[in-house]
Amino acid sequence: TFILGIEGTAWNLSAAIVTETEIIAEVTETYKPETGGIHPREAAQHHAKYAASVIKRLLEEAKEKGVKPSNIDGIAFSQGPGLGPCLRTVATAARMLSLSLGVPLIGVNHCIAHIEIGIWRTPAKDPVVLYVSGANSQVISYMGGRYRVFGETLDIGLGNALDKFARGAGLPHPGGPKIEAYAKNAKKYIPLPYVIKGMDLSFSGLSTASSEALKKASLEDVCYSYQETAFAMVVEVAERALAHTGKKEVLLAGGVGANTRLREMLNDMCEARGAKFYVPEKRFMGDNGTMIAYTGLLMYKSGNTLSLDESRVNPSFRTDDVKVTWIREEEM
Numbered sequence: 333t334f335i336l337g338i339e340g341t342a343w344n345l346s347a348a349i350v351t352e353t354e355i356i357a358e359v360t361e362t363y364k365p366e367t368g369g370i371h372p373r374e375a376a377q378h379h380a381k382y383a384a385s386v387i388k389r390l391l392e393e394a395k396e397k398g399v400k401p402s403n404i405d406g407i408a409f410s411q412g413p414g415l416g417p418c419l420r421t422v423a424t425a426a427r428m429l430s431l432s433l434g435v436p437l438i439g440v441n442h443c444i445a446h447i448e449i450g451i452w453r454t455p456a457k458d459p460v461v462l463y464v465s466g467a468n469s470q471v472i473s474y475m476g477g478r479y480r481v482f483g484e485t486l487d488i489g490l491g492n493a494l495d496k497f498a499r500g501a502g503l504p505h506p507g508g509p510k511i512e513a514y515a516k517n518a519k520k521y522i523p524l525p526y527v528i529k530g531m532d533l534s535f536s537g538l539s540t541a542s543s544e545a546l547k548k549a550s551l552e553d554v555c556y557s558y559q560e561t562a563f564a565m566v567v568e569v570a571e572r573a574l575a576h577t578g579k580k581e582v583l584l585a586g587g588v589g590a591n592t593r594l595r596e597m598l599n600d601m602c603e604a605r606g607a608k609f610y611v612p613e614k615r616f617m618g619d620n621g622t623m624i625a626y627t628g629l630l631m632y633k634s635g636n637t638l639s640l641d642e643s644r645v646n647p648s649f650r651t652d653d654v655k656v657t658w659i660r661e662e663e664m
């Protein structure tokens with residue numbers, strides 16, 4: 333089975349073709365805002381401008397590996413969650429491809445794609461997933477036919493929270509890696525608000541308090557304290573999800589997962605609980621076309637395709653809205 337998938341929920345436009353066992357090709361064009369954060373309309377214009385050339389290059393690369401357009405069995409696209417204008421641009425490209433090749437459309441939930449690629453590219457089978465990216469922060473695990481959200485941010489995603497604090501501190505975008513670098517030279521820990529409500533998280537108070545703390549403390553110390561506090565919060569929720577579900581694996585997903593300190597803290601927690609900790613290769617942690625194509629493949633094989641009039645995008649598509657048709661209980 334050959335599935336072509338297109339990702340475009342935010343600033344990455346990325347398309348890939350995969351089979352059950354192989355990535356045939358992947359082509360990515362990243363929108364880079366001139367200043368500050370992402371402007372949804374500009375990002376959508378970027379995707380519209382590059383969609384045709386990305387698909388063309390993808391098909392050329394596939395051809396070199398002996399895969400022709402007529403071999404493609406379905407077109408997967410990121411249906412949500414994400415920025416409305418970006419989602420609509422990518423969905424339009426997917427509909428055109430689906431019509432011209434005469435193959436079905438597959439509407440993929442972006443968060444679930446982050447999970448499935450992690451399960452594909454690591455030995456994880458049935459993990460508790462910590463998914464921390466720019467816009468999203470969720471602790472997720474499969475149970476009774478769905479990926480359940482055990483805890484999530486009540487305000488902004490951890491990546492956006494880090495980026496916002498960094499912007500206020502005069503650091504260039506994206507702030508996450510800069511904060512990580514400054515944190516390495518810290519001298520002391522400054523107490524900051526640690527906010528968990530039930531199993532849910534809140535980062536906006538932490539960002540505000542950290543900006544405020546900069547008046548009295550060094551950037552290094554505040555970056556370090558911000559990381560220690562925010563990461564302890566997500567690790568605590570992941571640990572509670574492990575305890576609650578009785579699962580034995582943790583999988584890290586999303587762009588913030590590049591952070592070495594976060595990995596170290598998760599690894600320590602897993603060791604203490606006798607759980608395995610898995611992190612996919614870096615190229616599969618941020619947004620990529622391969623994760624959409626691969627999740628699309630799983631869905632396609634379980635008959636989970638869309639008609640054109642069901643293919644409307646959903647900017648607030650929730651992880652637990654999706655009925656997981658492609659996991660058989662006996663596999664676990």
Ligand code: ATP
Nearest residue numbers: 465466467468491506508509586587588590591618
């Ligand atoms: P989504 O649509 O899933 O929210 P996104 O495009 O917003 O995705 P990703 O590409 O998954 O996000 O991740 C980008 C985020 O990861 C940015 O907020 C960035 O600051 C953060 N990030 C990247 N590297 C690091 C790092 N080393 N430490 C902390 N944060 C990081």
Ligand code: FE2
Nearest residue numbers: 442465618619
């Ligand atoms: Fe993402």
